[in-house]
Structure formats: structure tokens, C-alpha cells
Amino acid sequence: MSRHAWLLAMLLVACAARAEGYGLGHAVDAARLRAADTAIGPRGVELPPGSGSVAAGAELYGRQCAACHGAHGTEGPDPVLVGGQGTLASAHPVQTIGSYWPYATTLFDYIRRAMPFTAPGSLNDDEVYALTAFLLAANGVVPQDTVLDAARLATLRMPNRDGFIPDSRPRH
Amino acid sequence: MHSRQRRRFLSVGSGLAAGLLGISTGAKAAPLARSPGLPVSAYGQRARYETSQRWLTPARYLASTASWSPLADQLGIITPSALHYERHHGGVPDIEPGAFSLLVHGLVQRPLEFTLEDLKRFPVTERICMLECSGNSYREWQGPGGVDVQQTHGLTSCSAWSGVRLADVLAECGVMAEAQWLVAEGGDAARLTRSVPLAKALDDTLLVYGQNGEALRPEQGYPLRLLVPGYEGSISVKWLSRLKLSDEAIYSREETSKYTDLMPDGRAQAFTLAMDAKSVITSPSPGRGPLLPGFQEIRGLAWSGRGRVTRVEVSTDGGQHWQDAQLHGPVLPVCHTRFSLPWRFDGQPCVLASRCTDETGDVQPSRAALVAARGVNSFYHYNAIQHWRVDADGSVHNV
Structure with a gap:
């Protein structure tokens, strides 16, 4: 079989497989797929270009976050972000980014998708990197002189990375 | 007081029906209508004497809190849509159905986008199913907390859902063998994101557009939500906008920082999805x-x-x-x-x-x-x- 005939045969097989379905839905172009692929998994492969420093993040935090999370991320009233390491097995656990979250990628993902609460999506990627850097530094995960980017963020190991186990609820 | 009233009532030999019930209401016979009442109406309302309502958890932002179903008032097994519990993380978005689309991509042979009309063309499926927030009864961990059943157990409701099998929609896209998880994202301000094990997604998970005989209520995900039967409510992502097939969970904030169960030894259980008896x-x-x-x-x-x-x-x-x-x-x-x-x-x-x-x-x-x-x-x-x-x-x- 010639190469062209082989390709034609493959195409017919593909069309036949498609015809077995309902033929519903619309093809999506590559640009649309790239733009939509914003959720950041723990390997960090979806992280965008850009970078941000702890210092820039500290300034942004004061303007964008402190009103809800407290001047130092420890005061609330909304979820406490900083501290709490060593408390998880105590009677009064303090679950923060530093004490509880298993992946640093989740922090970037969540700030970019949902924060600040009243204007989600208003921060650019450099600002999200900067805030992520500041909150990780405040929790002692990275040094104060850190400039965070995709490569660095993807390799960070969070203090409570091994603190999670699968569903082991007792049955019966 | 009660029994004295009853004895007096019975002693005067009043009506048989009231006597059988053994109580006196003291009310006169109900007046029956002697003039035409209200006309037919385009969309009905409950009787004006019925006041049952959801209880809202106090919060600084009511767009990120819960409302609890009045279980003690509920009759039968179907929760009225207007009284279905709510848990929003970024408020209720206003999504125009003509502008809606669902993107399915990731580890699929054919990434596809579906309009609401496309999805409604798939074979329909109906299922009566309860939802329960995994935070239901959370106050009770620390000892008796809720003042009534609405505040102790009201984060569960039950509806008749109409939609399509997610497996049918995924088959159109051709799921690749490496796919293990389905990452579902909402179109609300929180872009709430949860990872569903692919086996569950292909088993009995639905995409639903109908609830109790009409379109989903906005607060239940209009125009389309995921319905993952038996799993904690937040994984049935509302205002569904995107499904990505992946070989790993996304470990979103809502399946790491939240919706994980801290144990006395300091470790936490993750992906505790099924709701217990x-x-x-x-x-x-x-x-x-x-x-x-x-x-x-x-x-x-x-x-x-x-x-x-x-x-x-x-x-x-x-x-x-x-x-x-x-x-x-x-x-x-x-x-x-x-x-x-x-x-x-x-x-x-x-x-x-x-x-x-x-x-x-x-x-x-x-x-x-x-x-x-x-x-x-x-x-x-x-x-x-x-x-x-x-x-x-x-x-x-x-x-």
C-alpha cells in the first residue's frame, strides 16, 4: 500500500470511529486551548512566563490582601495564611500555607483564579508570582531575596508535602 | 392546660372530627370563598402563609458562605429547588445560556467545545439524587453546636435531576488511556476547581441542566453542573465551564487546603469523597x-x-x-x-x-x-x- 493510500485508510477509520458517536461538539483551535489551560497542577507545567520578588509581593500584599488576611497573614479575619507549623497534631491546629498546603503550585493557582475576593483575575502573572513569593517567604519556605518564576516554583517542596494520606475512614 | 381544654371541649359534645383528634383549636369554621379568587398565573408561588426558608451562615461575604435547607419543614424526599442548600465560593454568576459553552480537553483525541443545545441533544437521563456538603454538621465535631436540625444537618438536599451521561460526552472526545482524572472548573468568580477520579466520571457522573422539572436554579449551577452521585457536594461543580482529562489530580485549593480531613496525629486524609451513612x-x-x-x-x-x-x-x-x-x-x-x-x-x-x-x-x-x-x-x-x-x-x- 502506498503511503497516501495508508493515510486515506487511517482517515476513513478515524471517520468511522467518529461516526459511531453522536457527532456533537465543535473543534477547538490551539490558541483557544492554550488560553483555557490555566489550572496549575503539582508538576507546574501549566505555569505561565513571568516572575516576582518577595519585596514586590510584600508591597502588593499590603494593598490587596491585608484587609482580609491581616497585616502579617496571621491575624485574619479571613483564613490565616502564615505560621502554624508544628500545630497540626495539637488540640488547636493552625492550618496555613506553610503548615498545611502540600503544593506551592496550588498557591499560585488559587491566587490567580480567585483572589482578591472582590476582584478575582485582576492581578497579572508577575503580581501573582510576587504574592506567591511573599507568602512562601513569610512561611519560611523560600529566602527573603527570592525572585520566583515557573522553574523555581515547580521545584519547591512544601513542609507538609508528606502530610496527606488517602481516604482511610473506618467503614461499618 | 392542654388536657383541661380537651376535657371541656369533649364535654360539650362538639364535632366528630375534632373529637377524634382530641384537640380544640378554638377556631371558627374556615370561611369558604364566596367570590372569585386570584386569576391564573404564569409562574406559581407558594401559599402566602408558608414561610419556610433557608438559614444563612453569618459571614462577612455572603457570596462565600452557605445556606441550609429547612429539613424539619420538608415533606417527602424532594427538596423544593428554592430551598435547596447552597455553598458558594464566589457568589452566583449570571450566565446567559446562549453564551454558555463547555470545553473538554487534555488527554483526549479530539478536544471539543459544546453549547448547551449540543449537550441537550445527547440521550437524556434522569436521576433522583441527594447532595450533601461534606461540611454538613461541622459544628457537631466540637460537641452539640447547631440549635436545630436546619443548623445541624441542613447542608443536604435531594432533587430530581435531568441531564446526560458524562461518559457519552467524553466518548465524543475520545479519552486517552493515560487519563486518570477529570479536572472540572466552574465559571463562577472563584473558578471552583475539583478533580474527579476518571472511573467515577465514566461510571455514573452526569452533566445536568434540569432540576425538579425545570432548568437548574442559578444558585444550583445554571445552566449546567456536574452531578457526581454520592460524593461530597463541592465536587459536583456548578456553572461548569471546563473539563480537562489529566493523568494526575490538580490538587486545587478545594482539595488540599480545604475539603481534607485533619487527623489527631497531624496527618490529613485527602480525596475523602463518598458521603457516609x-x-x-x-x-x-x-x-x-x-x-x-x-x-x-x-x-x-x-x-x-x-x-x-x-x-x-x-x-x-x-x-x-x-x-x-x-x-x-x-x-x-x-x-x-x-x-x-x-x-x-x-x-x-x-x-x-x-x-x-x-x-x-x-x-x-x-x-x-x-x-x-x-x-x-x-x-x-x-x-x-x-x-x-x-x-x-x-x-x-x-x-
Whole structure:
């Protein structure tokens, strides 16, 4: 079989497989797929270009976050972000980014998708990197002189990375 | 007072029906209409005397809190759509159905986008199914917390859903062999994102556009939500906008920082998705006015995310002795199930409780057993037996 005939045969097989379905839905172009692929998994492969420093993040935090999370991320009233390491097995656990979250990628993902609460999506990627850097530094995960980017963020190991186990609820 | 009224009422030999009931309301005969009433209407309303409503958890931002179903007022197993519990993380978006689309991509042979009309062309499927927030009853971990059944158990509701099988839609896209997870993203301001194990997504997960005979309510995900039967409510992502097939979970904030269950040893259980067997007595229950002596039907709701309810037992002595309650059909898997037991309140203090068993053999645990296994800081997935104390004056309390 010639190469062209082989390709034609493959195409017919593909069309036949498609015809077995309902033929519903619309093809999506590559640009649309790239733009939509914003959720950041723990390997960090979806992280965008850009970078941000702890210092820039500290300034942004004061303007964008402190009103809800407290001047130092420890005061609330909304979820406490900083501290709490060593408390998880105590009677009064303090679950923060530093004490509880298993992946640093989740922090970037969540700030970019949902924060600040009243204007989600208003921060650019450099600002999200900067805030992520500041909150990780405040929790002692990275040094104060850190400039965070995709490569660095993807390799960070969070203090409570091994603190999670699968569903082991007792049955019966 | 009550019995004196009744004796006086009976002594004057009043109406047979009232006599059988043994109570006097003191009311005159209800006036029957003598003039035409309201005209036909385009969209109905409940009677103006009915005031049952959801209870809103106080919060600084009401767009990121919960409202609780009034379980003690509910009749049957279907929660009225307007009273279905809510848990939003970024408020209720206003999505115009003509502008809606669902993107399916990732580990698929053909990334596809579907309009709402496209999705409605797939074979329809109907399912009655309960949802329960895994934070339901969270106050009870620290001891009796909610003042009534609405505040202890109201983060569950049950609806008749209309939609399509997710497996049919995914088949159009051709799921690749490496795919293990389905990452679902909402179109709300929080872009709430959860990872669904692919096996569950292909088994009985639905994309639903209908609830109780009409389009989804905005607060239930209009125009389209995921419905993952038996799993914690937040994974049934509302205002669904995107599904990505992946070889790993996304480990979103809502499956790491939240919706994970901290244990006494400091470790946490993740992806605790199935909702356990649970039940509660809705009548008698606190805040319904003092219990009258004499016949009382003990009534309640039972459910399990793991299948059908097969048995509900009721205790009137705080769990020392149990009797089987009657289950009222339909008894459907992953649905609210009604139970009742005839009883007489003799004016003696007592403690009422119910205990559910599901078709997997799971039995609703005592609070002591649950706390022994999981401590008091899990926050999520509290399903212990609920006790209501009835005092001599007929008042009912969470204990």
C-alpha cells in the first residue's frame, strides 16, 4: 500500500470511529486551548512566563490582601495564611500555607483564579508570582531575596508535602 | 392546660372530627370563598402563609458562605429547588445560556467545545439524587453546636435531576488511556476547581441542566453542573465551564487546603469523597414548639452516598435500646429516605436518636466511635448519631 493510500485508510477509520458517536461538539483551535489551560497542577507545567520578588509581593500584599488576611497573614479575619507549623497534631491546629498546603503550585493557582475576593483575575502573572513569593517567604519556605518564576516554583517542596494520606475512614 | 381544654371541649359534645383528634383549636369554621379568587398565573408561588426558608451562615461575604435547607419543614424526599442548600465560593454568576459553552480537553483525541443545545441533544437521563456538603454538621465535631436540625444537618438536599451521561460526552472526545482524572472548573468568580477520579466520571457522573422539572436554579449551577452521585457536594461543580482529562489530580485549593480531613496525629486524609451513612430525626426536633403529650410520630430523613438506606433504627432512651423504624418508599440509592416510628410522649424526659444502615452494611457510628477514629478537628464528614433531648416540659434540645 502506498503511503497516501495508508493515510486515506487511517482517515476513513478515524471517520468511522467518529461516526459511531453522536457527532456533537465543535473543534477547538490551539490558541483557544492554550488560553483555557490555566489550572496549575503539582508538576507546574501549566505555569505561565513571568516572575516576582518577595519585596514586590510584600508591597502588593499590603494593598490587596491585608484587609482580609491581616497585616502579617496571621491575624485574619479571613483564613490565616502564615505560621502554624508544628500545630497540626495539637488540640488547636493552625492550618496555613506553610503548615498545611502540600503544593506551592496550588498557591499560585488559587491566587490567580480567585483572589482578591472582590476582584478575582485582576492581578497579572508577575503580581501573582510576587504574592506567591511573599507568602512562601513569610512561611519560611523560600529566602527573603527570592525572585520566583515557573522553574523555581515547580521545584519547591512544601513542609507538609508528606502530610496527606488517602481516604482511610473506618467503614461499618 | 392542654388536657383541661380537651376535657371541656369533649364535654360539650362538639364535632366528630375534632373529637377524634382530641384537640380544640378554638377556631371558627374556615370561611369558604364566596367570590372569585386570584386569576391564573404564569409562574406559581407558594401559599402566602408558608414561610419556610433557608438559614444563612453569618459571614462577612455572603457570596462565600452557605445556606441550609429547612429539613424539619420538608415533606417527602424532594427538596423544593428554592430551598435547596447552597455553598458558594464566589457568589452566583449570571450566565446567559446562549453564551454558555463547555470545553473538554487534555488527554483526549479530539478536544471539543459544546453549547448547551449540543449537550441537550445527547440521550437524556434522569436521576433522583441527594447532595450533601461534606461540611454538613461541622459544628457537631466540637460537641452539640447547631440549635436545630436546619443548623445541624441542613447542608443536604435531594432533587430530581435531568441531564446526560458524562461518559457519552467524553466518548465524543475520545479519552486517552493515560487519563486518570477529570479536572472540572466552574465559571463562577472563584473558578471552583475539583478533580474527579476518571472511573467515577465514566461510571455514573452526569452533566445536568434540569432540576425538579425545570432548568437548574442559578444558585444550583445554571445552566449546567456536574452531578457526581454520592460524593461530597463541592465536587459536583456548578456553572461548569471546563473539563480537562489529566493523568494526575490538580490538587486545587478545594482539595488540599480545604475539603481534607485533619487527623489527631497531624496527618490529613485527602480525596475523602463518598458521603457516609447518616440520618436525623426531623420531628420532634428543637425549635418546633413544645411537644404535646400523647401520640407523636417520630419522623426523619436518612441517606448514604454509598447506596440505598436499608434500615433505620430509632431509640427513645439515648441509644440503649433500638427499634426498627418504617422506611417510606421510594427508597432509592443516594437519596433522602423517609422513616417514621409511632411513639407516645408521656411527659418523662427522654433522649431521641436515629441510626442508619446502608446497603454496603455501613452503620452510622456513635459520636464516641467517630471521635475515637478521627478526633475532633476533621471538620468535614461528620456523620455521627444525632441525639435530641426532650425535657418534661416538651422542649427539645441538641445534646
